[in-house]
Amino acid sequence: MPTLEPAPLLVELGPGVVSAGYRVDDHARIIAELGSVTAFAGLSESAVPKRRAEFLAGRYAAREALAALGLDGTPGRDELGCPLWPTGVAGSISHGAGRALSVAGHSRDVHGLGIDVEQLMSPAVKDELLARICDDDERSVLARVNASEPALVTFAFSAKESLYKCLYPLVGRFMDFSAASVVDASATSTPSGFVGELCLELAVDWSASFPRGRRFRSPFVASDRHVETGVVLRP
Numbered sequence: 001m002p003t004l005e006p007a008p009l010l011v012e013l014g015p016g017v018v019s020a021g022y023r024v025d026d027h028a029r030i031i032a033e034l035g036s037v038t039a040f041a042g043l044s045e046s047a048v049p050k051r052r053a054e055f056l057a058g059r060y061a062a063r064e065a066l067a068a069l070g071l072d073g074t075p076g077r078d079e080l081g082c083p084l085w086p087t088g089v090a091g092s093i094s095h096g097a098g099r100a101l102s103v104a105g106h107s108r109d110v111h112g113l114g115i116d117v118e119q120l121m122s123p124a125v126k127d128e129l130l131a132r133i134c135d136d137d138e139r140s141v142l143a144r145v146n147a148s149e150p151a152l153v154t155f156a157f158s159a160k161e162s163l164y165k166c167l168y169p170l171v172g173r174f175m176d177f178s179a180a181s182v183v184d185a186s187a188t189s190t191p192s193g194f195v196g197e198l199c200l201e202l203a204v205d206w207s208a209s210f211p212r213g214r215r216f217r218s219p220f221v222a223s224d225r226h227v228e229t230g231v232v233l234r235p
């Protein structure tokens with residue numbers, strides 16, 4: 001049996017959402033333990049060890065999340081890399097900051113789920129990506145949270161990725177980071193970082209069901225190194 005070290009999801013996503021998470025530190029060991037599990041096939045063998053280990057640990061976490069729903073199996077992968085969950089289930093996978101995380105829920109409880117974990121950006125990376133991720137209005141909204149700008153931009157980046165992962169299976173199209181705006185932000189400090197929430201508003205029509213103006217909550221938990229965000233679409 002694999003002996004991955006647990007790294008539970010920190011962000012609270014509400015009733016009906018189950019999760020599993022593992023540390024992804026020792027890539028060689030994870031590949032040795034999980035690389036021959038056929039249920040986790042689907043990624044090119046030529047992928048670099050870090051990517052293979054993250055993929056395998058993410059699939060392992062997804063299998064554990066499905067097991068917590070009473071289901072056996074592992075999500076497949078479509079040709080664009082989107083996970084294929086069993087009928088009647090919504091879920092999401094993310095890896096980063098030395099973790100692989102997955103969430104799942106029955107469709108009667110959740111229509112869509114997206115999670116994202118990111119290492120906090122350095123000031124240089126923030127400067128490079130800022131213009132792609134948020135505009136000046138969003139920066140002023142984010143400043144309601146008393147964190148550094150690289151941290152705030154990482155929170156926005158991660159929340160937008162969670163939103164995309166939540167809606168993509170329902171919308172089926174690529175949307176860039178200007179397709180949603182941060183319109184509110186709040187957080188409280190904790191001994192290790194922040195617990196808070198961003199509010200995202202669709203800036204364009206994503207589909208007939210998800211028009212411009214629709215709002216989504218994205219709770220987050222941040223340490224001094226990383227942030228975890230989520231978006232849950234309820235029936």
Ligand SMILES: CC(C)(COP(=O)(O)OP(=O)(O)OC[C@H]1O[C@@H](n2cnc3c(N)ncnc32)[C@H](O)[C@@H]1OP(=O)(O)O)[C@@H](O)C(=O)NCCC(=O)NCCS
Pocket residue numbers: 054055056058077080081082083092093094095096115116117160161162163164165166168169175176177178179180
């Ligand atoms: C797809 C994307 C969201 C993945 O995020 P990431 O931070 O690069 O990587 P993460 O580790 O958090 O997530 C990767 C996992 O997301 C899942 N994923 C990939 N494509 C996905 C999609 N279209 N929809 C939902 N989940 C997807 C996969 O499970 C993948 O892991 P796996 O390949 O090991 O199975 C990102 O690469 C991307 O394309 N972003 C641009 C689109 C966007 O976010 N727009 C914002 C709109 S406001």
